[in-house]
Amino acid sequence: MSRRSFLRSASTEAKLLLVGIPVFIWTMLPIYHIFLFAISNKDQAFGGKLWPEHPTLRNFAIVFNQENYFLNHFWLQLWNSLLIAVAVGALTLIVATCAAFAISRLKARGGRTVMNLALFTYFIPAAFLAVPMYKAMGVYGLLNHQWALILAMVTIAAPYSIWVLKQSSDKLPFELDEAARMDGASPMQLFRLVYLPLMAPSLVAVGTYALLLAWNEYLYAFLLLSNDRDITLAVALGHFLSADDSPWELLMTTGLIYALPPAAIYYTFKRYMVGGLTAGAVKS
Amino acid sequence: MSTLALPKVEPATPTGAPKKRLTTWEAWGYALLAPYVVVFLVFVLYPVCYGLWLARHPESYVNLVDDPVFETSVINTIIFLVVAINLKMAAALFLSGFFVNTRSWIKWLSLIFILPWAVPSIPTILSIRFMLNPEWGVVNQTIFALTGLDGPNWLNDRWLALSMAMLTHIWKSLPFWTLILISGRLAIPAELYEAASVDGATTWQKFCFVTWPSMRTLYVTSLILSMIWTLGDFNSVYLLTGGGPADLTHILATLGIRYLRLDQVDMAMATVVCAMPLVLPLVYFMMKRLSR
Numbered sequence: 001m002s003r004r005s006f007l008r009s010a011s012t013e014a015k016l017l018l019v020g021i022p023v024f025i026w027t028m029l030p031i032y033h034i035f036l037f038a039i040s041n042k043d044q045a046f047g048g049k050l051w052p053e054h055p056t057l058r059n060f061a062i063v064f065n066q067e068n069y070f071l072n073h074f075w076l077q078l079w080n081s082l083l084i085a086v087a088v089g090a091l092t093l094i095v096a097t098c099a100a101f102a103i104s105r106l107k108a109r110g111g112r113t114v115m116n117l118a119l120f121t122y123f124i125p126a127a128f129l130a131v132p133m134y135k136a137m138g139v140y141g142l143l144n145h146q147w148a149l150i151l152a153m154v155t156i157a158a159p160y161s162i163w164v165l166k167q168s169s170d171k172l173p174f175e176l177d178e179a180a181r182m183d184g185a186s187p188m189q190l191f192r193l194v195y196l197p198l199m200a201p202s203l204v205a206v207g208t209y210a211l212l213l214a215w216n217e218y219l220y221a222f223l224l225l226s227n228d229r230d231i232t233l234a235v236a237l238g239h240f241l242s243a244d245d246s247p248w249e250l251l252m253t254t255g256l257i258y259a260l261p262p263a264a265i266y267y268t269f270k271r272y273m274v275g276g277l278t279a280g281a282v283k284s
Numbered sequence: 285m286s287t288l289a290l291p292k293v294e295p296a297t298p299t300g301a302p303k304k305r306l307t308t309w310e311a312w313g314y315a316l317l318a319p320y321v322v323v324f325l326v327f328v329l330y331p332v333c334y335g336l337w338l339a340r341h342p343e344s345y346v347n348l349v350d351d352p353v354f355e356t357s358v359i360n361t362i363i364f365l366v367v368a369i370n371l372k373m374a375a376a377l378f379l380s381g382f383f384v385n386t387r388s389w390i391k392w393l394s395l396i397f398i399l400p401w402a403v404p405s406i407p408t409i410l411s412i413r414f415m416l417n418p419e420w421g422v423v424n425q426t427i428f429a430l431t432g433l434d435g436p437n438w439l440n441d442r443w444l445a446l447s448m449a450m451l452t453h454i455w456k457s458l459p460f461w462t463l464i465l466i467s468g469r470l471a472i473p474a475e476l477y478e479a480a481s482v483d484g485a486t487t488w489q490k491f492c493f494v495t496w497p498s499m500r501t502l503y504v505t506s507l508i509l510s511m512i513w514t515l516g517d518f519n520s521v522y523l524l525t526g527g528g529p530a531d532l533t534h535i536l537a538t539l540g541i542r543y544l545r546l547d548q549v550d551m552a553m554a555t556v557v558c559a560m561p562l563v564l565p566l567v568y569f570m571m572k573r574l575s576r
Contacts, residue, residue, distance in 0.1 A: 125516020
């Protein structure tokens with residue numbers, strides 16, 4: 001009897017492994033490939049080995065010292081990425097929190113319409129909005145200014161942020177607002193003293209979402225910015241493709257450096273990201 | 285409970301309503317709504333109207349349809365939607381069943397599994413691009429080591445390249461949808477499965493009569509949302525194949541940008557307009573779902 005149950009549990013375990021191992025390989029292959037290139041010199045990177053004979057940190061030194069044509073402005077571009085991501089996170093947070101508060105708590109007239117417009121914007125794929133946005137930025141004279149990218153990303157990040165904030169804001173008990181009003185609180189006091197503290201977890205989730213969206217963005221960044229000193233690291237990575245004999249090991253090294261901060265942020269705020277955002281994304 | 289603070293619902297009377305002075309609360313309501321409304325007007329409404337005005341000439345559409353790349357792109361887009369999304373969602377449904385198993389190694393695996401979604405797409409897509417390099421890529425080197433034959437030139441053939449773009453897309457977005465479907469599975473009461481076990485149901489019967497009925501709505505919603513996002517998936521195609529070889533792997537999202545880069549703005553806008561019959565019904569469906 002115990003032998004049979006042992007066999008059965010062993011076969012269940014085997015079946016699970018039969019799924020788990022391919023899933024692991026499938027997931028890790030492109031990521032490990034980046035890592036492998038980053039610690040290999042050029043000849044070994046192309047050797048197709050699972051682990052380089054002489055792992056080296058030379059590539060990182062080259063990137064950090066900007067010793068390659070493609071990396072002339074590495075630190076500046078990293079800084080641009082950071083600056084733009086933080087600006088988009090902060091601006092989106094301000095715009096979205098105000099709008100969600102007005103719609104959900106103040107029941108501003110027209111709030112529902114605004115919410116619908118925002119949702120509509122959210123659902124139109126950003127790649128299609130990019131064409132008219134590019135032309136409009138030209139009209140505004142913002143092309144090749146970082147403000148163009150910041151404002152475009154706020155436009156893209158805000159709708160979903162408003163929606164998530166409205167959803168969680170609707171869950172706060174209305175008695176709180178009533179009590180605050182009875183005590184003679186002004187709207188701004190309600191906003192600062194009651195609303196913001198209670199909404200803190202959602203605000204973290206939304207701020208992180210907007211920040212990561214901006215840091216990871218490629219299409220808008222490469223359309224709206226062109227000067228080597230203005231572009232983000234994402235665009236700089238794309239530039240490696242312009243030559244046939246690009247230093248792929250340096251591209252991968254830079255890519256690894258570029259990918260680490262968002263991954264770290266994602267895992268740090270995973271609880272908020274998964275709880276706050278995915279639940280909102282698909283309501284059954 | 286929440287109706288306490290609701291303002292009295294007045295019938296919409298755009299004109300003729302007696303002009304009241306705004307209360308402080310109403311004034312603040314408008315003031316706080318204003319930043320987003322300004323963003324919407326300046327960066328969504330005006331650009332869209334301006335874009336439509338640029339694409340007002342019928343010749344743009346005639347030229348677009350005459351361009352063979354357009355037809356290719358439409359076909360590619362539809363293949364992408366039908367094949368990639370169904371594969372992805374079926375895999376996500378299957379894997380969500382795998383990841384709800386409570387084992388510590390599965391918990392660890394689920395943390396790793398989310399990586400493609402957590403890291404930016406540019407480095408990983410470029411990594412896949414190099415893996416598929418015909419001479420130095422690890423894929424063809426493995427094929428050569430195992431069989432002694434030269435592997436195919438993956439990104440130089442329309443169907444191979446398009447398949448690889450779809451695989452890239454699936455690799456990137458599978459974790460997200462698996463996560464969504466896991467949350468759906470976890471919401472199913474365990475008693476249902478226990479009752480089914482008592483009645484002697486097989487694994488397949490449990491799926492058909494317990495899991496699927498509970499998850500159907502979530503699955504369909506996910507499918508539609510995933511379609512909308514896939515329609516706009518610029519990166520998977522552009523960064524992997526650049527639309528090549530010979531512009532054979534463009535999808536509508538990359539085609540619009542291609543025209544834009546060639547300074548043919550009217551054609552770019554016409555492409556966007558032509559994508560709308562695909563996008564708008566899906567958007568309408570999602571709006572209905574969400575505003576319930």
